[in-house]
Amino acid sequence: MGDVDRDLAEFIGSVLPNSSSRDLVLETLQSLGVETLEDLKYVQEPDLVNILRPIEARKLIARINALCADNSNSPPSTSSSSESSTPHRPSPVDNNWHFNFEIPWSKMPSEITRKLKNKERPTGRERRELIRLMVAEILTICPSPGKKHLSEISRKIVSTYPQSFRDVIEDQVVGSGYDSLTKQLQSRVDNMRRGKNSLFLKRQTSSASEGEDPPCKMKRVDTYGCINWQPKRLPLNETEDTQKCTQEELKNMHKNKRKNTKSIENKMMATFYTQRSNIISGMETPVLVKEWPYLFEMCGIMVHFKELTGMDVDREAMSSKCKRVISYLISHEKKNKIEDILSGMEIAKAKDLDADLPGCVLLLLKYFSEEQAKMFQLVDETSLPSEVDQLPSTPCIVVCGSSPLTAGHFMIAVDQIIVKDGVTNCGEALLMMFVTYYCLNISYPAELGATLEFMQRCLFKINPDKGTKVEKKESKKQQSVNPKVLSLITNIANFEWRE
Incomplete structure (x- = not known):
């Protein structure tokens, strides 16, 4: 956090010490264009009514007015003192900072340090702890590190402890030898920045002409159809x-x-x-x-x-939709491309397992040519949560078995950690994974975008165009339907099918 952001945060905290909206206020002020404490004098109460209760908004405006009055009553200063009193703006970070970056080995837990000295590989949990510490150190230097920065830091780590971190399969170095470490650092940086991005706010164009409506208050645009x-x-x-x-x-x-x-x-x-x-x-x-x-x-x-x-999930209606989608995809896909999925569905049905939703999702992944491994991570049947490694940062399902259709044990992972173990039904696992995207404000990954959007629009019937009524018009402009998804939905709607 820069000095200016820190000054703003401290000022807001001094006015609203017990408010749970302080971070939201800071983000809103930044989105309004507030860059220094002096800029606060341009903030008005209507700018704050949608994020603060009326009394809180008035208290903040009153303190801002008092601050501005104090500054206006202070004696004029020389140019040098004026410069020193102006809130400090952090200078731009040197884009080559990564070459001088020092790995914080001294901050590593003792067990990780011991393993590194003994040339042992850290466990998945220890490696994630190292990644967390590393990214925390990186973000103190550069708030927006790029891939080239993280790649060079990964190279330094692997060159220092090659036996512990180098990507090796059957004694052969894979790629650069530090690709997986770079990817983990990138995922961690993305996760850290996900909750700190300013919320999307819009203001309708205002006009000072007589007879026109007054400027609209700032409204939040609900994304993904959330109300x-x-x-x-x-x-x-x-x-x-x-x-x-x-x-x-x-x-x-x-x-x-x-x-x-x-x-x-x-x-x-x-x-x-x-x-x-x-x-x-x-x-x-x-x-x-x-x-x-x-x-x-x-x-x-x-x-x-x-x-x-505002929605309940209708499991029976979803099952019926899945059967229709499956019927269409089977009739339009080459049998040799989906033979393994169909045989897995037959085995699941024979075992009285839920085959409709997982079978439907697997067929959709195949139809859209998307990465199944990004949604389903296959591990050994006896794997424990602590043994699962190399997970994507977005929500996924860990399948303890050779296929999502026939396995009897599943785990849910978010941000590369297991958040739920002991799920015995793949349909339940898929449902939980999908709603996690909504509940934790996570965007769909590009590798699964079409499949997840189809599930959202067709199976769950969540229409992102139906957010708040005030912003419905703008929302339609922002939310464009994937052409492949729209085409498939249209074709299935016109498909003659009997249950």
């Missing part, structure tokens, strides 16, 4: 203290493995405001798992999804 992306305030009769109390009750219920589903759902619904605040502020996934464990259980995440989108 409650950021609740404006706590529910009635709720305070930050009651929210914290309910959160602790949920953590204790999860720890003690309580089975009272109705109570869990009610408590998750009551604390939805705080969950969204934590997610939007950029709380990291491992912390979310600890603070909101039911957000990674089916009973909890489906409550969050319904509050977020």
Whole structure:
């Protein structure tokens, strides 16, 4: 965080010390064009009404006015003192900083240090810890490192400890030898920056002409068809203290493995405001798992999804849609291309396993020529969560077996960590993986874009054009349908099919 951002954050914190919207206020001020404390004098109360409660907005404006009055009453200063009183702007980072970057080996945990000295390979968990520490150090120097920076740092790491980090298969170096390390660093940087990007805000063009409508207040554009992306305030009769109390009750219920589903759902619904605040502020996934464990259980995440989108998932309707899609794809794809999928579906049905949704998704991946490994990571049947490594940063399903159709054990991963173990149904795993994209504000990866968009529009019937009514017109301009997805939806709609 630069000095200017820090000054703004400290000023907001001094006015609103107990507000959960401080990060949101900072992002909004930055999106308005506030670059120094002096720029605050141009901020008006209407700019803040959609992110703060009325009293909070007025308190902030009052303090801004007082700050501006103090500055205007101060005696004029010389040019040199004026320069020293102006908030410092961080100088641009030298684009070749990575050549002088020092690897923070001294900050590594003792067990990792021991393994490196003994030329042993760290476990997946230890390697992720090293990546976290490395990226934290990198971001203190450069807030937006590029691939060339991360690639050079990976090269330095591998050259220092080749036996511990070099990409090797059967004693043969794969690629550069540090591609996987570079990819992990990139994923970690993306994850760290995901929650810190300014929220997308739009303002309609205003005019000073008489007879025209006054300028519209700033409105949030709900993405992906969400209707409650950021609740404006706590529910009635709720305070930050009651929210914290309910959160602790949920953590204790999860720890003690309580089975009272109705109570869990009610408590998750009551604390939805705080969950969204934590997610939007950029709380990291491992912390979310600890603070909101039911957000990674089916009973909890489906409550969050319904509050977020206003939708229940109709499993029976989805099954019927899957059968129609499967029938169309089978009739239009070459049998030799999908033979393994069809045989897997037959085996699953013979074992009374859910074959419709996973079979449909596998056929869609094949139809759109997208990367199955980005959604399904195959591991050994006896693999433990701590043994699973090399996961994508986006949500995926870890399949403990040779096929998603016939396996009996699944795990859900987000941000390269296992967030849910012990799922025994592939359909449930797919459902949980998909809604995770919504609940954690994660964009679809390019490698799965068409398949996920088809699932969104056809199987789940979530239309991103239907956000808030105020921004519906602008939303349609921003959300364009993938032509391949639109073509497939149209063809299936016109397909003569009987269940």
